[in-house]
């Protein structure tokens with residue numbers, strides 16, 4: 001029997017998950033778990049690279065994040081859920097890969113440059129932050145991942161990981177497969193202010209947020225700025241409500257939005273009300289699943305403990321090969 005592809009992906013536990021996480025990553029993970037051996041983890045060490053001064057939020061967010069994973073449809077019988085920092089082999093492999101990764105590769109990394117420019121409220125001239133792609137590489141190859149879900153804008157990050165794999169093979173022989181990018185069409189979800197949905201912008205709609213709060217946020221959300229007056233035509237492609245219709249409403253409703261928005265046949269208030277018809281029941285379902293899981297914290301802990309044990313075993317099998325290949329076993 002051909003082995004199933006191995007997929008690894010993680011998320012930083014830095015607060016409640018929102019609709020951007022659901023449609024940008026989680027919905028895709030739910031599909032992937034059907035045909036791949038999936039490892040989905042809480043990237044708590046990664047969270048430290050930028051949240052080193054707010055560490056208290058990491059552990060408090062973690063259980064809620066796993067609850068959100070399961071409530072969104074990740075099945076712990078199909079996918080392995082674990083905590084990065086509880087599998088110490090990540091740190092060991094990170095250290096070993098650090099010995100062979102040229103500094104120039106890290107300094108040239110587009111995400112390093114971009115984040116240094118965008119995050120200005122704290123000092124990021126740090127060794128841990130610069131080395132973050134090496135830790136990311138360790139996370140991926142520790143499980144011999146063959147496929148990594150990435151958006152088109154993240155392919156370059158994975159290329160760095162593949163370069164490190166090739167360099168390891170050059171020095172010590174082939175232990176790791178080169179992971180291939182699994183290009184995913186992540187849905188674009190805008191926040192209520194028209195910018196990318198992000199907790200740091202305070203523009204999110206959380207998973208399972210109450211009906212009242214979801215309604216208030218949607219009715220107050222920014223739409224296509226071209227629609228200043230009711231008779232101005234708009235474009236659902238540039239509107240956060242239009243994006244949410246795409247992932248929430250059926251084809252008939254989306255055709256109604258597209259035609260009505262572009263011809264100014266419908267107003268934004270009608271459009272938002274129609275979105276709420278589908279969004280509120282979906283939020284209610286999510287809220288009920290979350291609450292049922294939160295009422296059984298021991299079950300959630302068991303899922304994560306079991307997954308972490310499984311991940312640790314897989315990681316150790318790889319590390320035995322790594323130490324042998326490097327002749328340091």
Ligand code: SF4
Nearest residue numbers: 234239242261268271
């Ligand atoms: S009609 Fe709908 S899609 Fe068009 S701008 Fe208004 S809210 Fe957005």
